[in-house]
Amino acid sequence: MNETSNWYAQIIKPTWSPPAWLFGPVWTFLYVLIAISFGKVFWMFFKKQIPFLAVLPFVLNLIFNFSFTPLQFGLKNNLLAAIDIVLVLATLIWSMVTIYPHARWISYIQIPYLLWVAFATILQLTITYLNR
16 A cells, blocks of 8 residues: 555645545445435335336446546556546436436435546646656
């Protein structure tokens, strides 16, 4: 973990990059929202209240979300992490649009996640560009 921390501390980041300590609390809060809302989506699917195509963007979002850390900090690959975070953002928007007709509150509860991922996408794309 120390090697990863050193690597991230040494890469070029924009001046507006948040401090490293902020990421843990933000993601903890967001993962609570994700667990509640995504859990409800999966439950609705299990109860046959929504079709698989309504669940698909949520599944893909989780896959891409959980792939980011190994790509960025395990492989230390900014380009793959940038591609991945764009996919997180795209599947999040897709999931919000798809679930809206079935359960609007699930779309609304995703707004903090959407705002953070939009910011994280810009941040990651900037880091990738600065460290090319």
